[in-house]
Amino acid sequence: MDVFGDKVASEIAEEDRTEYENFLKIQEEFKSVSDAKKAEIANLEKTAERILQIEENFKAVKELVGKEDFTEEDLKALKTEDPKEAVQIADLIGLLSNGATEKGLLEYKARLLEYKESQEATKSYDLEFNERQSLGDDLYDITDTSYGNNNVIGSKDLESHGTHVAGIVAASRNNNKGVDGVANHVKIMAVRVVPDGDEHDKDVALGIRYAVDNGAKIINTSFGKKYSPNKEWVFEAIQYAAQKDVLIVNAAGNDGKNIDIEKTYPNDSKDLVNEISDNVLTLGAMSMYYDERLPASFSNYGKVNVDVFAPGVGIYSTIPNDDYASYNGTSMAAPSAAGIAALVRSYYPQLSASQVKHILMNSGIKIDFDVIQPGSQSDENPTGDKIPFAEMSVSGRVVNAYNALRMADQIVNGKK
Structure with a gap:
């Protein structure tokens, strides 16, 4: 990349043309993979935010029901005049009706965060990453x-x-x-x-x-x-x-x-x-x-x-x-x-x-x-x-x- 920089094809010597074409191919593939990885991380963050909201809903509804463990029928029997509480109850009814559980969501959240952390920890797609600086290595x-x-x-x-x-x-x-x-x-x-x-x-x-x-x-x-x-x-x-x-x-x-x-x-x-x-x-x-x-x-x-x-x-x-x-x-x-x-x-x-x-x-x-x-x-x-x-x-x-x-x-x- 340092060799070709922002040069265009007309600026490349004939003997370097094959290498330049390889450079362009690598550059294109890298950008495609890098963009996909960034999009994946962004989606993971959105999912994590959604699960955090569900956790808050479980906490609030437990107080309304008056017990730690509740069923879909318990929620349907709840009456509230508070619009926020109504939304929280409806959200959990929808989740429980699809077979979700609080324990399952928390386990999924843990796996999700672990995977997100592992993806952010990798330096595979960071062109600026240079671990050699602290090692004194060329x-x-x-x-x-x-x-x-x-x-x-x-x-x-x-x-x-x-x-x-x-x-x-x-x-x-x-x-x-x-x-x-x-x-x-x-x-x-x-x-x-x-x-x-x-x-x-x-x-x-x-x-x-x-x-x-x-x-x-x-x-x-x-x-x-x-x-x-x-x-x-x-x-x-x-x-x-x-x-x-x-x-x-x-x-x-x-x-x-x-x-x-x-x-x-x-x-x-x-x-x-x-x-x-x-x-x-x-x-x-x-x-x-x-x-x-x-x-x-x-x-x-x-x-x-x-x-x-x-x-x-x-x-x-x-x-x-x-x-x-x-x-x-x-x-x-x-x-x-x-x-x-x-x-x-x-x-x-x-x-x-x-x-x-x-x-x-x-x-x-x-x-x-x-x-x-x-x-x-x-x-x-x-x-x-x-x-x-x-x-x-x-x-x-x-x-x-x-x-x-x-x-x-x-x-x-x-x-x-």
């Missing part, structure tokens, strides 16, 4: 690494994504609590590279290198974005991980797009055709159905750039404050596969990252029927378009832990 200098801290927790009340992902891989399997992780006896290294929704290529690249240098054998990258201004740093970090025999398990994204056509980052291909290395396993998300609804409706896909699918809908796992919840996303599919990769590498450490990647791809369950293409359903096309599941990924498969371990054993020990 965002565009990859050699400037003396920044950050060891606080990987953030806000326990607002942030749960990383905890949920970690639990899918490694939640304790022998304590009869909550959920069993995929893998036994694995260590989680928490590397927080996307604070407050502000995902920078520098942080991603240095985070990958940090994990590699500190002994990670599998890196789960359950995050993503559409644009990557310093993508070369991330490509170099991926290649560095490959040199150190580290497998990267990557979420394909949740836009319902064909990422053979539309780029998403991080990825392992500069041209969407050729891989820069053979240590990245990219995951699409499957649903809970074994029929045409098998791919999650939100999942990205691609015959070339998505390798395999894994469960990613209604995944129950750990969240902060000693709690559990079900989440959806390719962010959940990636750790499902990363856990299987951890199983394979723990039992068969002699296998390389590339071998483990292809074991997970080739040992999965082959899906031989047509499915609803993610992103194809609409009001005009409610049933969506059907395509062979084989066209959704390189392998046309869904990961399977048992088969992966069997294939690994065959490779290492020659058993059948």
Whole structure:
């Protein structure tokens, strides 16, 4: 944005025209999403104001009725000459007749405010946000690494994504609590590279290198974005991980797009055709159905750039404050596969990252029927378009832990 500013097309040099067109596209998409987010927050505020008025109505009418709990019939029996009281009574009669309760409204208000706070807390759409000022870091200098801290927790009340992902891989399997992780006896290294929704290529690249240098054998990258201004740093970090025999398990994204056509980052291909290395396993998300609804409706896909699918809908796992919840996303599919990769590498450490990647791809369950293409359903096309599941990924498969371990054993020990 600093490069092009308010320039018009006639002011752009020929060699910069492609980059300028990309800039205009990004600018337009950003404005559309930003405006939608502002409108959403405004609607949330209006709803919160409405619930506040209902709370006041309940308080006033309780005094009129003379008891805490009242029914629709109690309200209809009330007589008042006060116009304000009459409006309050009529409002509550309408709510109760539709099945609403004071308790239900208060619970909804709490969820609404929590969601509103989380949306306002994110810096994803704030172009003026610069958290680097307090860190003394140069965002565009990859050699400037003396920044950050060891606080990987953030806000326990607002942030749960990383905890949920970690639990899918490694939640304790022998304590009869909550959920069993995929893998036994694995260590989680928490590397927080996307604070407050502000995902920078520098942080991603240095985070990958940090994990590699500190002994990670599998890196789960359950995050993503559409644009990557310093993508070369991330490509170099991926290649560095490959040199150190580290497998990267990557979420394909949740836009319902064909990422053979539309780029998403991080990825392992500069041209969407050729891989820069053979240590990245990219995951699409499957649903809970074994029929045409098998791919999650939100999942990205691609015959070339998505390798395999894994469960990613209604995944129950750990969240902060000693709690559990079900989440959806390719962010959940990636750790499902990363856990299987951890199983394979723990039992068969002699296998390389590339071998483990292809074991997970080739040992999965082959899906031989047509499915609803993610992103194809609409009001005009409610049933969506059907395509062979084989066209959704390189392998046309869904990961399977048992088969992966069997294939690994065959490779290492020659058993059948």
